Amino acid sequence: MMVARAVLVAAALAAIALPARAEDRSVLANxxxxxxxxxxxxxxxxDAELARCRQIIREWALRDARTTVDEEGKPLR
Incomplete structure (x- = not known):
């Protein structure tokens, strides 16, 4: 019983964490x-594909606004 509960908790955490990974720039370009x-x-x-893509574009815009270095690690300002 205890093992089954631990497996279910681990599976739930994995399912929650998978969508949270960052998309790479090729997804943004596409x-x-x-x-x-x-x-x-x-x-x-x-409509679902367009909504997902618009969300990805918004997330990248917010991420880039918070970034203080470029992809090579050089300061933007």
Whole structure:
């Protein structure tokens, strides 16, 4: 009983932590391209895909606003 509970807790924590990982910049670039295509032509992507991509773009914008160094570690200011 105790082992089963520990396994369930570990599985729940893993399920919560997996979506929290950061996306890489290639995902951001793909999402920007998808949103641009969707603005030009109707019906190219589903609403769920567009909503996910817009969320990724927002998260990257917030992340970049908090960053004080570039990808090479050099100060931005």
């Amino acid at each position: 999402c920007k391209a998808m949103v641009q295509r969707a603005e030009k032509t109707a019906g190219t992507a589903s």
